[in-house]
Amino acid sequence: xxxxxxxxxxxxxxxxxxxxxxxxxxxxxxxxxxxxxxxxxxxxxxxxxxxxxxxxxxxxxxxxxxxxxxxxxxxxxxxxxxxxxxxxxxxxxxxxxxxxxxxxxxxxxxxxxxxxxxxxxxxxxxxxxxxxxxxxxxxxxxxxxxxxxxxxxxxxxxxxxxxxxxxxxxxxxxxxxxxxxxxxxxxxxxxxxxxxxxxxxxxxxxxxxxxxxxxxxxxxxxxxxxxxxxxxxxxxxxxxxx
Amino acid sequence: xxxxxxxxxxxxxxxxxxxxxxxxxxxxxxxxxxxxxxxxxxxxxxxxxxxxxxxxxxxxxxxxxxxxxxxxxxxxxxxxxxxxxxxxxxxxxxxxxxxxxxxxxxxxxxxxxxxxxxxxxxxxxxxxxxxxxxxxxxxxxxxxxxxxxxxxxxxxxxxxxxxxxxxxxxxxxxxxxxxxxxxxxxxxxxxxxxxxxxxxxxxxxxxxxxxxxxxxxxxxx
Numbered sequence: 001x002x003x004x005x006x007x008x009x010x011x012x013x014x015x016x017x018x019x020x021x022x023x024x025x026x027x028x029x030x031x032x033x034x035x036x037x038x039x040x041x042x043x044x045x046x047x048x049x050x051x052x053x054x055x056x057x058x059x060x061x062x063x064x065x066x067x068x069x070x071x072x073x074x075x076x077x078x079x080x081x082x083x084x085x086x087x088x089x090x091x092x093x094x095x096x097x098x099x100x101x102x103x104x105x106x107x108x109x110x111x112x113x114x115x116x117x118x119x120x121x122x123x124x125x126x127x128x129x130x131x132x133x134x135x136x137x138x139x140x141x142x143x144x145x146x147x148x149x150x151x152x153x154x155x156x157x158x159x160x161x162x163x164x165x166x167x168x169x170x171x172x173x174x175x176x177x178x179x180x181x182x183x184x185x186x187x188x189x190x191x192x193x194x195x196x197x198x199x200x201x202x203x204x205x206x207x208x209x210x211x212x213x214x215x216x217x218x219x220x221x222x223x224x225x226x227x228x229x230x231x232x233x234x235x236x237x238x239x240x241x242x
Numbered sequence: 243x244x245x246x247x248x249x250x251x252x253x254x255x256x257x258x259x260x261x262x263x264x265x266x267x268x269x270x271x272x273x274x275x276x277x278x279x280x281x282x283x284x285x286x287x288x289x290x291x292x293x294x295x296x297x298x299x300x301x302x303x304x305x306x307x308x309x310x311x312x313x314x315x316x317x318x319x320x321x322x323x324x325x326x327x328x329x330x331x332x333x334x335x336x337x338x339x340x341x342x343x344x345x346x347x348x349x350x351x352x353x354x355x356x357x358x359x360x361x362x363x364x365x366x367x368x369x370x371x372x373x374x375x376x377x378x379x380x381x382x383x384x385x386x387x388x389x390x391x392x393x394x395x396x397x398x399x400x401x402x403x404x405x406x407x408x409x410x411x412x413x414x415x416x417x418x419x420x421x422x423x424x425x426x427x428x429x430x431x432x433x434x435x436x437x438x439x440x441x442x443x444x445x446x447x448x449x450x451x452x453x454x455x456x457x458x459x460x461x462x463x
Binding site: 054058059060061063064065066067068069070078080081082083095099100101102104106107142143144145146147148149157158159160161162195196232233235236 | 313392405
């Protein structure tokens with residue numbers, strides 16, 4: 001049974017300021033509620049098996065195993081090794097982007113101009129790629145480990161001709177997503193604006209993280225039974241912990 | 243979707259190889275050279291990755307490529323973007339019209355998820371990629387490339403439409419015998435190909451087939 005977040009089982013909480021980067025290990029059987037307190041947040045995320053960091057979130061395998069190009073409740077995040085890193089056990093905004101990548105230094109400077117530390121102190125303009133590189137460096141990882149990421153709270157759809165459309169104001173104040181971790185997972189986050197965000201101002205929003213002890217999924221689990229592929233994905237994952 | 247034919251003839255090519263299904267190919271395409279992949283028998287998936295020959299840490303980025311052109315599908319005019327924001331290759335001719343870059347490569351492990359646990363013993367694109375990298379001192383003496391260097395690839399000739407509702411679908415192929423895609427190298431590029439051996443997917447009619455790979459030296463296109 002997956003226990004919902006409560007005062008009894010909450011482990012910690014932390015607010016990531018807009019623009020900041022973060023990494024930490026989430027153990028199997030714990031979950032993270034990520035909340036957009038103000039609305040309009042974007043949170044770029046990458047995920048690695050903590051014990052063997054060569055194993056990492058794989059966008060194509062996640063999409064093709066579940067016949068989806070976005071994430072919401074029921075979907076899981078697959079690694080390149082056919083295992084489930086994390087499951088989406090709750091979501092109030094219905095669509096999280098998987099296909100648009102992350103901002104980089106050139107893009108941020110072009111859109112928002114330059115704001116260095118010397119000028120702006122900790123309000124300096126940050127970008128997701130450099131933020132990821134800094135966090136990855138803390139775990140012995142680098143450029144070769146940056147792969148297509150998730151952008152929580154952002155929606156990018158495509159029409160029949162493939163034209164991509166960024167939906168403004170997708171996430172409202174208080175929207176949240178809940179991730180349950182099925183392995184011990186290194187989570188790397190950057191709270192920077194989505195690369196397709198048309199806002200001409202540099203205005204990254206904060207996010208609230210709340211971790212709790214949720215337990216491991218049972219046989220009736222929604223994400224496990226969401227698709228036949230996920231039954232096999234959970235089987236592959238649980239072999240690691242028998 | 244734009245169909246653009248090439249004026250180049252195979253007789254003028256400086257490199258000409260038929261790559262059977264299930265084989266990998268790792269080769270340098272120099273700045274200015276033009277590289278063609280020809281679908282000999284139709285609807286064959288050609289899983290392809292690109293690296294800067296001088297610094298393979300700079301490599302093809304599927305998400306930067308589609309975001310920069312604002313469209314999910316690759317065709318004539320598409321610039322294949324690197325992780326550093328540079329253009330690796332420009333697609334200069336395409337008689338198929340649409341190529342996928344979201345579906346990735348098949349792997350033993352993803353086959354076990356997608357089809358059945360015991361499918362993991364079947365040959366896969368990732369095995370081909372790892373075979374090629376394992377035999378190569380690529381990365382011009384800088385790094386030995388390995389699994390860390392495998393990222394989301396291009397699937398030339400594959401049709402993987404995304405619906406407006408955000409579903410990923412596997413549609414019937416739109417390629418046919420003799421269709422090709424041609425690209426010009428905008429820097430010295432290592433091209434890594436797995437000619438896909440997938441036997442579980444109707445997209446290639448369960449019948450992986452050979453492709454032809456051609457390179458022309460600097461030409462004015």
